[in-house]
Every structure is written in C-alpha cells, then in structure tokens.
Amino acid sequence: MKISPIESSVAIRRTLFMGATFFLIATGMALLLRSYSDEQMFWADYIVIGLFPFLFGPITVGFILGLFGFFDWLRGGDPLHVMRRPWREKEESVPLAATAIVIPVFNEETARVGRGIANMWHSLERTGQIEHFDFYLCSDSNQTDHWIAEESVWLSLCRELNAFGKIFYRKRRHAINGKSGNVADFCRRWGKRYRYMIVLDADSIIAGPTMVRLVRAMEANPEVGILQTQPAMVLGRSLFRRLQQFSGGVYGKIFSQGCSMAQMASGSYWGHNAIIRIAPFIEYCDLPILPVPNPRKRHVLSHDTVEAALMQRAGYEVWVAYDESGTYEEGPPNLRDMLKRDQRWCAGNLQHFWFLFARGIAMGNRLQIWIGLMAYLCSPIWLVFLIAGSIASYDRTRFLAFSAGPEDLGAPKSIETGILFLLTAAMLFAPRLLSVVWALSRAREFGGTFRLLTSALLETFFSILIAPILMLFHTLFVIQAIAGWQIRWTTQNRADTGLSFSQCFLLFGWQSCLGMAGQVLAWMYLENNSWWLTPIFAGWIMAPLIAWATSWQGSGKTLRDWGLFIIPEETQSPPELEGLNHDENGSETLVNHLWPQALLCPYLQALHLFLIRQRFPSAQDQPAPSLAQLRERLIQEGPAGLNSKEQLRLLWDAETVFWLHQELWSRPQKHLHPDWIKWQTKAGKMKCYPSCKDSL
Amino acid sequence: MELHLASMNPSAPPFLSEELSAWNEAHDRVLHFLKTFALSDSAQVSRLTLQILDLARKRHRENPSVSPVTLVMEETRRITVDWFASNLALPEEPRSRLFASGYIALFLSHMPQKAPDAFLISRLPEDLRLEMKASLLVTGPDLQISSMTPRHLDYGPMHDFARETWHRWSSREILIALLFWTGIYFVFYWWLSDLL
Numbered sequence: 001m002k003i004s005p006i007e008s009s010v011a012i013r014r015t016l017f018m019g020a021t022f023f024l025i026a027t028g029m030a031l032l033l034r035s036y037s038d039e040q041m042f043w044a045d046y047i048v049i050g051l052f053p054f055l056f057g058p059i060t061v062g063f064i065l066g067l068f069g070f071f072d073w074l075r076g077g078d079p080l081h082v083m084r085r086p087w088r089e090k091e092e093s094v095p096l097a098a099t100a101i102v103i104p105v106f107n108e109e110t111a112r113v114g115r116g117i118a119n120m121w122h123s124l125e126r127t128g129q130i131e132h133f134d135f136y137l138c139s140d141s142n143q144t145d146h147w148i149a150e151e152s153v154w155l156s157l158c159r160e161l162n163a164f165g166k167i168f169y170r171k172r173r174h175a176i177n178g179k180s181g182n183v184a185d186f187c188r189r190w191g192k193r194y195r196y197m198i199v200l201d202a203d204s205i206i207a208g209p210t211m212v213r214l215v216r217a218m219e220a221n222p223e224v225g226i227l228q229t230q231p232a233m234v235l236g237r238s239l240f241r242r243l244q245q246f247s248g249g250v251y252g253k254i255f256s257q258g259c260s261m262a263q264m265a266s267g268s269y270w271g272h273n274a275i276i277r278i279a280p281f282i283e284y285c286d287l288p289i290l291p292v293p294n295p296r297k298r299h300v301l302s303h304d305t306v307e308a309a310l311m312q313r314a315g316y317e318v319w320v321a322y323d324e325s326g327t328y329e330e331g332p333p334n335l336r337d338m339l340k341r342d343q344r345w346c347a348g349n350l351q352h353f354w355f356l357f358a359r360g361i362a363m364g365n366r367l368q369i370w371i372g373l374m375a376y377l378c379s380p381i382w383l384v385f386l387i388a389g390s391i392a393s394y395d396r397t398r399f400l401a402f403s404a405g406p407e408d409l410g411a412p413k414s415i416e417t418g419i420l421f422l423l424t425a426a427m428l429f430a431p432r433l434l435s436v437v438w439a440l441s442r443a444r445e446f447g448g449t450f451r452l453l454t455s456a457l458l459e460t461f462f463s464i465l466i467a468p469i470l471m472l473f474h475t476l477f478v479i480q481a482i483a484g485w486q487i488r489w490t491t492q493n494r495a496d497t498g499l500s501f502s503q504c505f506l507l508f509g510w511q512s513c514l515g516m517a518g519q520v521l522a523w524m525y526l527e528n529n530s531w532w533l534t535p536i537f538a539g540w541i542m543a544p545l546i547a548w549a550t551s552w553q554g555s556g557k558t559l560r561d562w563g564l565f566i567i568p569e570e571t572q573s574p575p576e577l578e579g580l581n582h583d584e585n586g587s588e589t590l591v592n593h594l595w596p597q598a599l600l601c602p603y604l605q606a607l608h609l610f611l612i613r614q615r616f617p618s619a620q621d622q623p624a625p626s627l628a629q630l631r632e633r634l635i636q637e638g639p640a641g642l643n644s645k646e647q648l649r650l651l652w653d654a655e656t657v658f659w660l661h662q663e664l665w666s667r668p669q670k671h672l673h674p675d676w677i678k679w680q681t682k683a684g685k686m687k688c689y690p691s692c693k694d695s696l
Numbered sequence: 697m698e699l700h701l702a703s704m705n706p707s708a709p710p711f712l713s714e715e716l717s718a719w720n721e722a723h724d725r726v727l728h729f730l731k732t733f734a735l736s737d738s739a740q741v742s743r744l745t746l747q748i749l750d751l752a753r754k755r756h757r758e759n760p761s762v763s764p765v766t767l768v769m770e771e772t773r774r775i776t777v778d779w780f781a782s783n784l785a786l787p788e789e790p791r792s793r794l795f796a797s798g799y800i801a802l803f804l805s806h807m808p809q810k811a812p813d814a815f816l817i818s819r820l821p822e823d824l825r826l827e828m829k830a831s832l833l834v835t836g837p838d839l840q841i842s843s844m845t846p847r848h849l850d851y852g853p854m855h856d857f858a859r860e861t862w863h864r865w866s867s868r869e870i871l872i873a874l875l876f877w878t879g880i881y882f883v884f885y886w887w888l889s890d891l892l
Contacts, residue, residue, distance in 0.1 A: 046885065134837075159804060168836045184844055192840035286846040291855045310847075357852035601732050606799035609792060610835050658792040665729055666769040669721055684731030 009080055010264045014363070017064055017262045024060040024427070025053050028420060035416040040399055044392035051385045058374050059427050062255075066431025069258030073438055078261055082227065082319045087220035094216040096132040097195040099275075101211070104138045104182040106175070107146045108202035112580060113137070114153035116205050119576045121161050123208030133211065135167040136190070138182050140175035144595035144647040147171060148604060151611050152594075169611060173652060179271070180287055180303035191278045201272040204231060207326030207576045214275040214321070225281070225316025226308060228267060228274040230256045231329040234569045235580055238498065239559065240338070240550035244331040246565040247459055250446065251435040256322035265317035266364025271304035273327050277316065281307070284314035290354055297484075302348020305372060306355060309365035328569070328577060334499055334551035335466070336507055339473050346376040346477040379474030386536065390522065393529045432460065447566035455564045465546055468539035472511055498552040501544065508543035515540025595647060596639040596676075599660045600683040609654050623656060631656055635663060638675035722764035723749060726772055733802065737812035744816055748772055779816050783825050804831035 032052055036045065072078055087094060101120070105113055117135055124130040137154055141147050154169035161167070172185055183199060191197075196218055198211060206214075206229070214227055230252065233245035260267060285307045289298040300306050308318045332338040349372040355361055356369050436456050439446055446452040479485070505512075519537040522530035539546075549555055559565055569577065598604045623631065630650060634642055642650070650656050664676055726748050730741045752767040780786055780798035787794065802808060805828040807815070814820050820828065 050884075155803075165837075170836060188842050188844050189839050190837060191842045191844070193837060282842050282844045284847060286844045288846040288849040291851050310849075354851050354855065355849075357854045359850040359852050602795070602799045603732075603803045606796035606803075609796045610800065613835065654792070658795075662769075662773070665725065666766050668718070668763045668765045680725065680728045684728035 006080055006265055010266075010364075013068075013262055013264065017068070020064050021057070021060050024063070025057055028056045028060075028423065029053055031416045031420040031423070035414045035420065038414060040396065042392050042395040042399075044388040044395065047388035048385060048392060051381050051388070054374070054381050055378060055385060056424070058371070058378055059424060061371065062431055063427035065255055065258035065262060066434050067258070068261045069254035069256070069431075070434040070438065072257045072261045073254060077257075077323065078264075080264065081260065082221050082224055082265075082317070083217060083321050083323060085221065087217070091213070091216055094220050096129055096212065096215050097219055098193060099133050099196040099198060099211070099215050100186070100190065100194040100278075101133055101135045101198045101200060102138060102183060102186050103136065103200045103202065103204075104140065104179050105150065105202045106140045106179070107143045108141075110146060110149040110153050113150075113202050114157055115579055116203070117157055117167065118161060119578065119580065120205060120208065120211075121157075121163065121167075123576050124211065125208070127208040127212050129208075129212050130166075132215065133166075134194070135163075136186055137167070137169045138186050139169070139171045140178070140182050141171070142175065142648065143644060144598075144651055145593060147648075147651065148594045148598045148608065151598075151607050152604060154611075155607050171611065177287070177299050178301075180300070180307075184286060187278060187282050191282050194278055196275050197278050197281075198275045199272055201329060203330040204272050205328040205576050205580070206273060207574060210324055210326035211275075213324065217321070218275055218277060221317075223317050224319060225277050225311040225314070226267075226269045226274055226318040228269050228318070228320045229324045229327040230320060230322045231273040231327045232325075232567065232569055233331045234328045234567070234577055235330050237553045237556050237581070238333050238551050239556040239565075240334045241331050242556045242560065242565040243459055243462055243550065244338075245567050246446075246455055247463070248331075249567040249569075250439045250452075250456060250459075251432060253322065254435040254438050255431065256320060260320045260322050263320070263364045263368070265319060266312050266362045266368075267308070267318045267320040268368055269304045269308035269311075269318060271302075273329060276311075280311065280314050280316055285310045290351060300348075301351055302345060305349075305352055305365075305368060309355060309361050309369070312362045312365055313360045326574065326576065328574075335469070335547040336499060336503070336551075339470075342376075342470070342474065343477045343480075346474060347481040349373055349376055350478065350481045376474050376478055379471045380478050382471055383475050386533070390526060390533065394525045397525075397527065397529065429460075432456070442568070445566075445568035445571050447563040447571070451563040451566065455566070458564065462546075462550075464535055465539045465542060468536040469508070469511060469543045469546070472514075472540070499548055501548045504544040504548040504551075508547050511540040511543040515543070593639070595651065596679050597683060598651065599657065599664055600679055602661075605657060605661045608651065608657060612652060612654055612657075623653070623659075627653060627656060631660060631663075634660065635667065635671075635676070636673055638673035639679070640675065641673070718764045719749070719753075722752065722768040725765050726768045729769070729772060733808045733815070735812040735815055736809045740812045740815060747817075748775070751775075775816055783820050784829055801828040801831040804828075 029052065032049060036049075039045075077084055103113065103117070117137070121130070121135070124133055137150065139147065139150050141150060150171070151169065154167065157167050158164045170186070170189075172182060175181065177184070183197075186197070196215055198206065198214065200206065210229065214229070217227055218224055232252075233241070233248045236242040236245045287300045287303055287306060287310075290300060292298055311318055332341055352369045352372055356366055356373070361369075436453070439452055439456075440449060443449045443452050446455070515537040518533070518540070519530075522533050522537070526533070556565075560570075598608045627649070630642070630646055633646075634650060639647075650660070664672070665680070669677055723745060727741065727745045730744055735741055748768055748771050751771045752764060755767050755771070756762065756764060776798070777791070777794060780794060784798060784801060786797050805824065807820070807824060807828055811820060811824055814824075819825075
C-alpha cells in the first residue's frame with residue numbers, strides 16, 4: 001500500500017509530539033517522586049502525585065506546540081500545508097464555485113452586523129468575483145425588536161447595495177438546536193444551490209480576497225472538507241478586549257502554526273470564519289444525539305469540534321489556514337462576558353467526552369477533544385492540587401515541629417523540587433517567549449520593539465492575575481455542567497461601555513473574601529511556605545477591581561495612546577473594518593422598542609408581511625379566539641403590556657399584523673392605550689422606514 | 697407647524713367643541729400616518745391631509761355616527777388603493793398583498809423622495825411608474841430541499857459501560873465499583889510507600 005507524503009509526515013510528527021509529551025511528563029513525574037525521597041509522606045501527598053500528570057500534561061502540550069510552531073516559522077512554513085501546495089503558483093486560474101456566506105444571528109447588534117455585511121460586500125466587489133457569492137442572514141432572534149431591526153437592515157442593505165437576489169434573510173420560527181440547527185436549516189433549504197459555505201459569526205468579517213482564496217483552495221483540493229482560518233481579534237476598546245487581541249495577535253500565530261504542524265489534515269474547526277464543502281457536510285455532519293438518558297440533554301452544544309471529527313470520519317481533510325490574513329472577529333468586552341461565554345463552552349466541551357471513545361473518530365480529533373476537555377477540567381484539578389499541596393505542606397511543617405529541632409524547619413527542599421519548578425516555569429513561559437521573538441520580526445506592526453516588549457510583560461502580568469479567577473469560575477462551570485445547575489448572570493453588557501463596580505463586586509466579591517481568608521490561613525498555618533500561594537490569593541482578592549478596571553474604554557484608550565497593546569490591524573487598518581466600531585454609529589438606538597413600528601409604519605409592516613413568507617391574509621380570515629384576545633390586549637394595554645412570547649406570536653401571524661396596522665391607525669384615541677398615540681407621533685417623526693444608510 | 701382643520705377651513709360650518717376635538721384628532725392621525733411615508737415635501741403632506749379631511753367630512757355628513765378618525769383612515773386607504781391600482785396595476789385582492797406590494801414598491805423606487813407631488817394624487821410620470829412596477833422584493837431563493845440527518849455513531853465502550861450502568865443501576869454495581877477503586881488506591885499507596 002502506498003503511503004502519501006501527508007500520512008508519512010503525520011506519523012513522524014505525531015510520534016515526535018506524543019513522544020516528547022510523554023517524555024517530559026515522565027521527567028516531571030520522576031522529579032516529583034524524587035523530591036519526596038527524603039520526606040515523610042502524608043495522605044495529601046498522594047493526591048498531589050496523582051493529580052500532577054493531569055496538570056503537567058497540558059503545560060507540556062502547550063510547550064511542544066509552541067516549539068513546533070516556532071520551528072515551522074523558522075523554516076518558512078509547512079510545505080505540505082494545503083495553502084502552500086503547487087496550486088498557489090497558478091492560483092488566479094483556479095475557477096470559483098457558488099458559495100454562500102452564512103451568518104447566523106441571535107439577538108445581535110443588528111446595525112453592526114449590517115455594516116459588516118456591507119464591508120464584506122464592497123470588499124468582494126473589489127475582487128470582481130462577487131457573482132459567485134450570496135449572503136444569508138439566518139436569524140434565531142427571539143426578541144421582537146431585534147427581529148424587526150434585522151428585517152429593516154436586510155432591506156436597507158439590498159436597496160443600498162443593489163443586492164436583491166444576492167443577500168437573503170431568513171428567520172426561523174423555532175430555534176431548534178441553536179446555531180448548529182440554524183446552519184443545518186440553511187443546508188436543508190438552500191444547501192444544494194452551493195458548493196461551499198463560509199460560516200461566520202455575527203461579529204466575524206472576512207475580506208473579499210481571502211474569501212476568494214479560500215474558495216480556490218477548496219476547488220484545487222477536493223479532498224478538503226473544512227478549511228478554518230485563524231481570525232484576528234480586532235476593534236477592542238476596553239482594556240480587557242485590547243489585552244485579548246494583543247495576546248491573540250502575538251501568541252496565537254505560533255501556537256496555531258504548531259497545532260497545524262502536529263495535526264495536519266485533522267485540524268480544528270471553530271464554528272466560524274471557515275469554509276465548508278456543503279455536500280459532505282449535509283451527508284455526514286448532522287450532529288448525532290448524545291447517548292444520555294435525559295432527552296433534553298441529548299443535543300450537542302458545542303458543534304464545531306464534532307462536525308470536524310465527522311467530516312474527517314467521512315474521509316475529508318480539515319485544515320487550519322493559520323497564515324491567511326483578512327479574517328477577523330471580536331472578543332468579549334470584559335471579564336464577565338468572557339466568563340459567560342466560557343460557561344457555554346465548558347458545558348459543550350465536557351459533552352465531547354462521549355466522542356472521545358466513539359468508533360471511527362480519527363486520532364487527531366481524539367487529541368483535540370482531550371485537549372478541549374482538559375482546558376476546563378484542569379481548573380478543578382488545579383484547585384484540588386493547591387488544597388492538597390497546602391494540607392501536605394501544613395502536615396510537614398507540623399511533623400517537623402514535633403520531630404526535629406528548629407533548625408530543620410527552614411531546611412531547603414530537595415534540589416529536584418527546584419529543577420521541577422524551573423522546568424514548569426520554563427515550559428509555561430517558553431511559548432510566550434518564542435512568540436515574542438516571532439513578533440519582534442514585525443515589531444513595527446505592534447508599535448515598535450520597546451512597546452511590544454512592555455506590552456508583552458504587562459499582558460503576562462495580567463494573565464497571572466486573571467488565571468486564578470478563571471480557575472475558580474471554571475471549577476464552578478464544571479460542577480454546574482456535571483450536576484446540571486444553573487448559574488445566574490446579571491444583565492449582559494454587549495458594548496464596551498464598562499461595568500459598574502457594584503456589578504463587579506456582586507459577581508467577583510466572593511473571590512475577594514475567599515482570597516483574604518485563604519491568605520490569612522496560609523500565613524497562620526503555612527508560615528514561610530505560604531509565599532507560593534500569594535499570586536493566587538492576589539488574583540482572587542483583586543478580582544472585582546481587575547474586572548472593573550479592565551472593562552472600561554478609558555484605560556484601554558490611555559494605553560493605546562501610549563502605544564501599548566497595539567496590533568497590526570491598528571497600525572494599518574484594513575478597509576473591511578471601517579465604521580465597525582460600536583460607538584461610532586448611533587443608529588443602534590433605533591433597535592430599542594422598534595417592534596411596535598412593524599405594526600404602524602407602512603413600510604416595515606409590508607416588509608414584515610413579505611418576509612414571514614405566509615399566505616397573504618384575506619378579509620375572510622378569522623383569528624383563533626386566543627389570538628383575537630391577544631390582539632385586543634395589545635390595543636388596550638399598549639406594546640409594554642405583552643411579554644416577548646406574546647409579541648412573537650402576534651408578529652408571526654400575517655393576518656394579525658395586517659389587522660393591527662389598520663386598527664391602530666383607525667381607532668379613535670379613547671379606544672387605544674395612550675402609548676399608541678405616542679408611537680403614532682414617533683412613527684411620523686422618527687422616519688421609521690428601513691434605513692441603515694448611515695452605516696453603509 | 698401643524699395645520700388644524702378649524703384654522704384652515706373658516707368657511708366650513710362651526711363645530712361643537714366635542715366635534716372640533718374629534719376632527720382635530722382625525723387631522724393629527726392622518727397627518728402622522730402620511731408622515732410615515734417620509735415624503736420629501738412636507739407641504740404635500742399638509743395638502744393631502746386637508747384633502748382627505750374634506751372627503752371624510754362629506755362622508756361624515758351622511759353617516760355622523762362613525763368617528764372622524766375612522767373615516768379619515770378609511771378614506772386614506774381608499775385613495776391609496778385607487779392610486780396603487782391606477783399606477784401599478786396590482787391585483788386588488790387580497791387587500792393585504794396590494795398594500796404590502798404597493799408600500800414596498802414606493803420604498804424601493806424612492807418615489808416619496810423623487811416625486812412627492814404625485815403621491816396619492818396624480819398619475820406618476822411614466823419612467824417612475826415603470827420603476828415602481830419593476831421594484832421586486834426577492835425575499836429568498838427557491839428552496840432546494842436536502843435531507844440532512846445524523847448518521848449512526850457508535851459511541852464505543854464508554855457508552856456501553858454507561859448504558860449498562862443506567863439500565864442496571866443497583867447496589868451490587870456500586871459495591872463492586874467501591875471495592876475496585878479501594879483496591880486500586882491501596883495498590884497505589886503500597887507501591888508508592890515502597891518506592892519512596
């Protein structure tokens with residue numbers, strides 16, 4: 001049997017990767033065991049020893065991937081990578097195929113989504129290849145204001161860009177299976193019309209030339225099923241976002257390059273900013289139900305990793321195009337929003353456990369699933385490790401106090417402990433260091449050498465402080481996911497408008513109390529051995545302050561003015577990102593309380609009737625009694641009198657929308673709730689006709 | 697400035713205060729409704745408002761029991777239907793479709809901004825009429841339905857193990873598991889104690 005160059009390379013690379021990982025874990029384990037050789041063992045020590053490889057393993061994996069990535073960069077890239085194959089030499093001659101750009105949305109900042117689509121449209125127009133691409137805005141929004149705003153933005157986009165028949169809007173009545181269900185719904189309805197789909201998130205942007213290149217890559221390599229790009233995090237204004245985008249910009253490249261070198265054709269899919277071959281996706285990648293007894297928990301929450309595994313299982317390759325520019329996303333604006341996202345991801349990643357042992361899943365995918373699992377499981381393991389280590393340390397101090405003279409209490413630990421500590425620190429920081437070396441080669445794009453190094457140092461400091469905060473939350477998320485508990489969150493703040501200190505204290509205050517109590521107990525019982533816990537307690541104690549201070553634009557702007565945390569997309573802003581900053585455009589205020597205008601404004605009402613794709617109602621249509629009652633309630637109690645479910649029910653019924661439009665304008669004031677008179681005045685004054693013109 | 701009926705039409709017979717208030721309300725209603733079309737000529741909105749009010753007043757004399765607000769909106773709808781029919785030749789039934797198509801044609805052709813003087817009154821210039829008729833709302837491409845169903849996936853030994861546990865959950869299994877892990881722990885303890 002003939003072995004392809006990719007197969008032989010992947011075998012060598014995996015052997016190297018796994019071998020180095022196990023060798024380093026074994027070395028760490030041996031050092032740990034040797035460090036106990038002169039010590040009295042306590043029960044907590046066995047927990048420390050038992051958990052050590054689970055914590056040391058991910059550190060080792062990160063280190064090896066960093067080394068791989070750095071090596072790959074030094075040698076100028078992987079010649080076997082799909083984006084470096086011979087087709088690139090005659091790239092322009094590769095024909096394009098019909099491609100859908102699918103943007104699933106769920107109560108998103110609609111004007112921002114519209115501006116993003118317009119920018120991508122213009123970018124594709126500049127390539128001269130726009131005829132091959134159609135846009136689909138697929139909505140699962142369950143807030144009526146967002147729904148009407150989406151319809152309005154769609155019509156404006158089509159009108160302003162002359163894009164009727166090229167940009168489509170679809171609203172699902174029942175948002176079954178979340179985002180993956182939304183994409184699957186697109187595939188079932190229109191998938192046959194296209195060879196590829198580029199899946200985006202609501203905040204994703206891909207430049208036209210990049211989209212064209214992705215399609216050509218797929219056309220030239222029919223064995224590729226998914227090609228994932230590495231989006232750069234951009235448009236950060238709060239300090240938290242700026243830290244994240246700087247970290248992604250500097251460290252992300254080397255790490256992704258390392259992952260790609262180790263994984264090759266069994267790469268990752270992150271659910272957005274990727275191109276997918278539709279036919280095999282439809283045939284093989286519908287998500288299976290999970291084998292759990294509770295029917296409500298059988299849906300796969302985090303679909304992307306599973307879809308990549310299923311695509312590979314069907315015999316197609318999945319690659320990460322880590323070197324492609326012109327692909328962007330936005331990060332969460334503050335620590336609280338990141339935790340909210342992590343909670344979702346944690347539940348999803350833990351579900352992937354079921355696929356770890358499923359038959360037919362490729363080894364590369366199993367590794368990814370394992371790494372994804374450990375990303376969250378490491379937190380409770382780390383916490384137990386710290387507690388057990390502290391108890392063991394206390395036992396040892398007490399034992400020595402009873403069994404030896406005072407001179408023994410300050411005795412240095414074995415040399416192995418020092419080596420292990422240094423090895424761990426080196427493996428933790430080496431990938432960062434290598435990434436900084438890479439970034440120095442293009443230091444000007446990061447604001448210059450001095451500023452780049454200062455930013456990297458500050459970012460590392462923040463990471464050290466934030467890591468223990470995440471550890472406690474991730475532990476909670478793991479427990480919650482396993483036990484099925486719900487953690488309540490206060491109202492989400494989408495834009496970079498900052499968090500109030502009271503909000504931060506409410507969410508993170510318990511960590512401060514825990515940190516202070518832990519530090520006092522450590523001083524009391526661990527004495528000189530308490531110092532190594534100090535960075536952890538410091539992170540906990542300062543958690544509300546960190547969350548508050550990093551959520552504000554002011555701190556982010558000041559540091560930006562100083563030239564810190566600069567990313568290449570800021571030194572040379574791509575046209576695709578123009579006008580996308582959330583606060584530059586005030587049109588978003590229109591989204592609030594927009595839905596009554598779908599009943600009053602003739603244009604919005606007509607547009608809504610067309611888009612819900614129902615038979616146009618006739619005068620003979622009679623509503624169900626409950627619906628008739630609901631209509632009257634809306635007229636008598638005003639828009640605020642109905643909850644969002646009731647609002648949705650009314651808006652989904654074409655006959656009701658038409659009837660209400662007539663009644664709300666025809667009934668005398670005394671038969672209407674006073675709010676409707678205000679809305680009528682507003683309808684005349686606010687020029688409620690669909691428009692996001694300012695944004696295009 | 698808002699134009700009220702009493703001040704604009706002094707030759708009309710005087711209103712009772714209640715009636716005046718009802719007609720003022722009708723005036724405001726039709727004015728607000730016409731403003732939603734975003735005509736570029738506000739004088740045209742005022743002219744149309746007064747014209748519709750006059751039509752409604754005529755009907756009100758024949759049928760005084762109907763509220764002026766209801767009458768002005770009925771008149772507005774009637775002249776809108778007539779205007780759409782004469783300019784766009786749209787099918788008149790169902791009414792909802794006529795209105796929706798007409799409104800969308802107005803919006804897409806920018807007619808309220810280009811020729812506000814003709815709005816609801818006169819026949820449109822031929823080029824604008826053709827532009828409005830050509831305005832087409834493409835809401836979505838034709839469906840091409842595909843079947844996308846999950847393929848069978850064998851979850852392997854963990855699933856078998858879990859299924860057995862869920863279906864045969866009993867104290868016996870718990871006891872065996874406890875004994876098993878206790879054994880493992882003691883082996884581990886003995887091995888490490890011996891090693892160190």
